[in-house]
Amino acid sequence: xTTSAPDPFAVWLPLARAHKTxxxxxxxxLKQAGLPxxxxxxxxxxxxxxxxxxxxxxxxxxxxxxxxYGVSRLADRLAKAGYLTRQDCSGDGRGQVLLITPxxxxxxxxxxxxxxxxxxxxxxxxxxxxxxRRLADLLxxxxxxxxxxxx
Amino acid sequence: xTTSAPDPFAVWLPLARAHKTxxxxxxxxLKQAGLPxxxxxxxxxxxxxxxxxxxxxxxxxxxxxxxxYGVSRLADRLAKAGYLTRQDCSGDGRGQVLLITPxxxxxxxxxxxxxxxxxxxxxxxxxxxxxxRRLADLLxxxxxxxxxxxx
DNA sequence: TCCAGTTAGATGCATTTGCATGTATACCAG
DNA sequence: CTGGTATACATGCAAATGCATCTAACTGGA
Numbered sequence: 001x002t003t004s005a006p007d008p009f010a011v012w013l014p015l016a017r018a019h020k021t022x023x024x025x026x027x028x029x030l031k032q033a034g035l036p037x038x039x040x041x042x043x044x045x046x047x048x049x050x051x052x053x054x055x056x057x058x059x060x061x062x063x064x065x066x067x068x069y070g071v072s073r074l075a076d077r078l079a080k081a082g083y084l085t086r087q088d089c090s091g092d093g094r095g096q097v098l099l100i101t102p103x104x105x106x107x108x109x110x111x112x113x114x115x116x117x118x119x120x121x122x123x124x125x126x127x128x129x130x131x132x133r134r135l136a137d138l139l140x141x142x143x144x145x146x147x148x149x150x151x
Numbered sequence: 152x153t154t155s156a157p158d159p160f161a162v163w164l165p166l167a168r169a170h171k172t173x174x175x176x177x178x179x180x181l182k183q184a185g186l187p188x189x190x191x192x193x194x195x196x197x198x199x200x201x202x203x204x205x206x207x208x209x210x211x212x213x214x215x216x217x218x219x220y221g222v223s224r225l226a227d228r229l230a231k232a233g234y235l236t237r238q239d240c241s242g243d244g245r246g247q248v249l250l251i252t253p254x255x256x257x258x259x260x261x262x263x264x265x266x267x268x269x270x271x272x273x274x275x276x277x278x279x280x281x282x283x284r285r286l287a288d289l290l291x292x293x294x295x296x297x298x299x300x301x302x
Numbered sequence: 303t304c305c306a307g308t309t310a311g312a313t314g315c316a317t318t319t320g321c322a323t324g325t326a327t328a329c330c331a332g
Numbered sequence: 333c334t335g336g337t338a339t340a341c342a343t344g345c346a347a348a349t350g351c352a353t354c355t356a357a358c359t360g361g362a
Binding site for chain 1: 156157158159160161162163165166167168169170171172173174175216267270271273274275276277278279280282283284285286287289290291292293294295
C-alpha cells in the first residue's frame with residue numbers, strides 16, 4: 001500500500017499567510033505603543049536569558065537565524081540605544097560579549113506586554129487548547145531534522 | 152468545567168521559526184538559480200491567474216498583504232524587467248491595470264520549478280499525508296475570522 | 303455646479319537590508 | 333617559529349523598506 005505524498009503548498013501557503021498576518025499585527029501594536037520591533041525583542045530576550053555570561057554575536061546568529069552582518073548591525077543599534085554593552089572577549093581577541101543593560105531589560109519587558117497581548121488576541125481565539133497543542137506539535141515537526149528515509 | 156486557554160506562543164514561536172527556515176531555503180535556492188525572489192513570484196502568479204483582465208494595484212495589495220507603496224514599487228521593478236505592463240484604467244482615471252507579459256509568465260514558471268522543488272525538500276519529508284492535512288487545516292483556522300464568542 | 307471628503311497611486315527621505323569585502327585574531331601543519 | 337587557512341566581526345555600497353506626504357481623480361451632498 002502506498003500513501004500519496006502530501007502537497008507541501010497546502011501547508012506552506014497558509015503558514016506564510018498566517019505568519020505575515022500575525023507579524024503585521026504585532027509590529028503595528030508595537031509601533032502604536034512607541035516601542036521597538038520584534039527583532040530588538042528577540043535579541044534582548046536572548047541576552048536576558050544568558051544573564052551575566054552574555055552572548056557572543058555568533059551565538060546570536062544561530063539562535064535568531066540572522067546573517068552575520070544582521071547581528072552586527074542590530075547590536076549596533078541596540079548599543080546606541082543603551083540597551084546592551086559590548087565587552088571585549090577574554091580568551092578570544094577577535095570576539096566580544098554582548099550584555100543586556102537594565103534599560104534593555106526594562107524595554108524588553110515593555111515590549112513583552114504588548115507582544116503577549118497581541119498574541120492573545122490574534123492567536124488564542126482561533127483554537128481550543130487541544131487544537132493549539134496539536135498545531136504546536138505539528139509545527140515542531142517541521143523544525144526537527146527530517147526523517148532520514150524520507151529524503 | 153473550564154478548558155485552560157492555550158498558550159499562543161506555543162504556536163507562534165515554532166510557526167515563526169519554521170517560516171524563517173523555509174523562506175530562507177527558498178530564497179537561497181532562487182538566488183542560486185539566478186532567479187527573482189518570492190515577492191516577484193507572488194505578484195506574477197496573481198497576474199497570471201487574473202489573465203487578460205489584469206489586476207488593479209489596490210487589489211494586489213489585499214491579495215499579497217502588502218502596503219500600498221510596496222505594490223507600487225514592486226510593480227515598478229517588475230515593469231522595468233519587462234514582466235508586466237501598466238495600462239490606463241478605462242473608467243477610473245486615477246487607476247491602472249497591471250498585465251503580465253509572456254516574459255513574465257516564463258519567468259514565473261522558472262521560479263515555480265525551484266520553489267516547488269525546495270518545498271518538496273523542506274516540507275514534505277517531515278509529514279505523513281494525514282499530518283500535512285491536519286496541519287494545513289489548523290493553519291487555515293488561524294486565517295478565518297475568529298469565533299465571535301472567543302474574543 | 304461646486305466644494306469637501308475620499309480613494310488610487312507615486313515619491314522624497316531616512317532607515318534597513320543584502321552582498322561583497324576588509325581587518326584582525328586564532329588555529330594548524332611543517 | 334612561520335606561513336596558510338579559517339573564524340569573528342565590521343563596513344562601503346547598492347537596493348529595498350517604512351513613513352509621511354503629494355497629486356490627481358472620483359463621489360456625494362448642498
